[in-house]
Amino acid sequence: MPSDDRLYFRQLLSGRDHARTDPLANQMVNFSYLIGDRETSQTLVVDPAYAVDEILDVAEGDGMALAGVLVTHHHPDHVGGSMMGYSIEGLSRVLEVASVPIHAHRQEVMSICRVTGVDPGEVVGHYGGDKVAVGAIEVELIHTPGHTPGSQCFLVEGMLVAGDTLFLSGCGRTDLPGGDPKAMYDSLRKLSSLAETTVLYPGHRYSAASAATLDIVKQTNPTFAVTDEASWLAAFGS
Numbered sequence: 001m002p003s004d005d006r007l008y009f010r011q012l013l014s015g016r017d018h019a020r021t022d023p024l025a026n027q028m029v030n031f032s033y034l035i036g037d038r039e040t041s042q043t044l045v046v047d048p049a050y051a052v053d054e055i056l057d058v059a060e061g062d063g064m065a066l067a068g069v070l071v072t073h074h075h076p077d078h079v080g081g082s083m084m085g086y087s088i089e090g091l092s093r094v095l096e097v098a099s100v101p102i103h104a105h106r107q108e109v110m111s112i113c114r115v116t117g118v119d120p121g122e123v124v125g126h127y128g129g130d131k132v133a134v135g136a137i138e139v140e141l142i143h144t145p146g147h148t149p150g151s152q153c154f155l156v157e158g159m160l161v162a163g164d165t166l167f168l169s170g171c172g173r174t175d176l177p178g179g180d181p182k183a184m185y186d187s188l189r190k191l192s193s194l195a196e197t198t199v200l201y202p203g204h205r206y207s208a209a210s211a212a213t214l215d216i217v218k219q220t221n222p223t224f225a226v227t228d229e230a231s232w233l234a235a236f237g238s
């Protein structure tokens with residue numbers, strides 16, 4: 001197991017840390033992440049969107065070379081594409097500057113390619129439970145359908161990068177195409193079984209805090225206030 005100081009981890013907020021002048025980036029408050037191995041100076045980037053070059057500049061400024069991309073799900077604010085009349089930069093820009101694999105859940109691959117224009121041959125389709133290594137750091141992929149069929153979260157050394165599956169308060173919408181409230185309920189149960197010391201890093205900054213431990217989230221997030229499926233679907237299933 002690598003030591004803590006070997007893990008490279010950065011959380012980057014759109015509109016603050018990159019894409020500062022982009023009104024959509026400011027409105028959407030998306031998080032991108034860098035996860036790497038300081039010893040091998042390699043990093044993965046999670047959900048690069050808006051000002052991709054600025055995100056990659058952060059990694060480069062830290063002396064880290066890009067080794068791959070992890071995708072939580074196919075929505076354009078996470079991977080680039082067209083949204084609300086805006087064109088968002090994303091995966092296709094990454095591939096213009098670096099020839100690296102894009103790691104996604106297998107059920108999300110075609111949607112990612114449709115939204116971004118990236119060739120399917122550029123995307124590695126994974127199953128839940130797969131691991132993606134960067135240097136000696138291993139990232140576990142957790143399949144969490146509900147927001148989209150192939151949504152996935154990333155677990156690395158007690159940190160959970162959750163995309164739009166789980167926020168500090170609330171969970172991802174299930175009323176968009178591909179959304180499934182029942183699947184979301186099961187995915188949230190799966191995440192709630194992780195160690196309570198796990199730190200949740202969400203896909204958007206919808207709360208004042210940018211991260212919180214699961215024990216706090218389970219006490220304060222209304223999505224965990226209801227613990228039986230029927231009641232949960234009645235309260236949140238839309």
Ligand SMILES: [Fe+2]
Binds near residue numbers: 075147164
């Ligand atoms: Fe989303």
